Amino acid sequence: MSQGSSRRGLFRELAAAAARAALPDEPRPVKPKPPLLNDGEVERYSRQLLLPEWTEMSQIALRDASVLVIGAGALGSPVALYLAGAGVGRLGIVDDDDVEISNLHRQPLHFTPDVGEPKAESAAAKLRFLNPDIVVEAYRMRVDETNAPGLIEGQDLVIDCSDTFATRYAVNQACCDAGVDLIEGGAVGWAGLVMTIVPKRTACYRCAFPTAPEGSLTCSQAGIAGPVAGVIGSLQALEALKFLTGAQPPLVDAFLNVDLATMETTRVSVSRRPDCQDCGDG
Amino acid sequence: MTWVRTKLELDRLQSGQTLEVKLPPGEALENVPRSAREAGHTVALHGETVRIIRA
Numbered sequence: 001m002s003q004g005s006s007r008r009g010l011f012r013e014l015a016a017a018a019a020r021a022a023l024p025d026e027p028r029p030v031k032p033k034p035p036l037l038n039d040g041e042v043e044r045y046s047r048q049l050l051l052p053e054w055t056e057m058s059q060i061a062l063r064d065a066s067v068l069v070i071g072a073g074a075l076g077s078p079v080a081l082y083l084a085g086a087g088v089g090r091l092g093i094v095d096d097d098d099v100e101i102s103n104l105h106r107q108p109l110h111f112t113p114d115v116g117e118p119k120a121e122s123a124a125a126k127l128r129f130l131n132p133d134i135v136v137e138a139y140r141m142r143v144d145e146t147n148a149p150g151l152i153e154g155q156d157l158v159i160d161c162s163d164t165f166a167t168r169y170a171v172n173q174a175c176c177d178a179g180v181d182l183i184e185g186g187a188v189g190w191a192g193l194v195m196t197i198v199p200k201r202t203a204c205y206r207c208a209f210p211t212a213p214e215g216s217l218t219c220s221q222a223g224i225a226g227p228v229a230g231v232i233g234s235l236q237a238l239e240a241l242k243f244l245t246g247a248q249p250p251l252v253d254a255f256l257n258v259d260l261a262t263m264e265t266t267r268v269s270v271s272r273r274p275d276c277q278d279c280g281d282g
Numbered sequence: 283m284t285w286v287r288t289k290l291e292l293d294r295l296q297s298g299q300t301l302e303v304k305l306p307p308g309e310a311l312e313n314v315p316r317s318a319r320e321a322g323h324t325v326a327l328h329g330e331t332v333r334i335i336r337a
Contacts, residue, residue, distance in 0.1 A: 037290070046286045052321060055293050 058245035071161035072123035078233030106226035148174035165212035192232035195255035202252040
């Protein structure tokens with residue numbers, strides 16, 4: 001083929017392309033995407049799927065998520081109930097305590113016949129009834145700095161519902177080291193707080209509270225109104241769902257202090273500390 | 283449930299694409315167009331057929 005005929009061929013192709021471009025758009029056949037949720041899932045999760053910000057992909061993100069809940073007590077009960085109900089695909093429940101009668105006023109996963117049973121198993125059994133489509137794993141153990149890294153490995157999110165500062169610091173350290181996102185919470189008396197942590201990007205729990213406050217009391221010492229734990233646990237669950245679905249921005253670089261005696265909430269800004277022993281760069 | 287299923291189908295479309303939904307007379311035929319408009323989509327009603335152009 002001569003160079004001239006090749007050039008004419010190119011011109012013909014360019015002209016044809018220009019002509020095609022000048023034509024009004026013809027409707028192109030649209031290849032429908034296959035549905036990702038089955039009919040049962042659509043029905044079960046329909047009320048959250050109705051939210052404009054909550055898409056099918058939000059629900060898939062929850063189904064694919066693996067979340068560890070540390071503590072199956074006052075905070076862990078509402079957290080685990082809401083996450084199981086919302087369709088988090090894999091829930092791990094960690095607790096080494098047994099159910100006591102004095103737990104029941106604030107721990108709605110456990111009932112009177114459960115007294116004496118391991119809390120992790122008692123909680124897991126209820127959660128499997130609530131949502132048989134998810135996987136619930138019970139771990140009967142107390143989290144400390146030696147076992148926290150192994151428990152946290154492979155999780156998409158950890159929710160700390162423990163009741164001691166030692167456990168909170170151990171979980172915070174392990175999550176910062178592993179780069180696993182964390183939602184902290186605590187409640188006692190008539191008040192509580194909640195905080196979401198993206199390790200190495202936002203302030204961690206130790207950035208906010210470098211040392212445990214002296215003289216801090218536990219629920220067994222200071223008492224607690226049951227619904228106070230319900231509110232704080234619900235806020236932790238809400239943060240988890242916002243975070244996992246991307247439907248709303250989570251509360252980072254701040255903690256929310258909730259005083260339920262006065263019904264006042266305070267958002268307290270927190271910055272990363274470069275010298276933080278858990279997440280600092282040093 | 284009809285609007286949930288319609289919303290999920292709309293989520294799968296791109297902006298400007300049209301979804302056609304045939305509905306029996308009754309509640310769904312009232313609710314689906316209203317919900318689609320509230321969600322910002324363009325809606326045309328032809329008898330029992332609802333055409334929704336995704337926003």
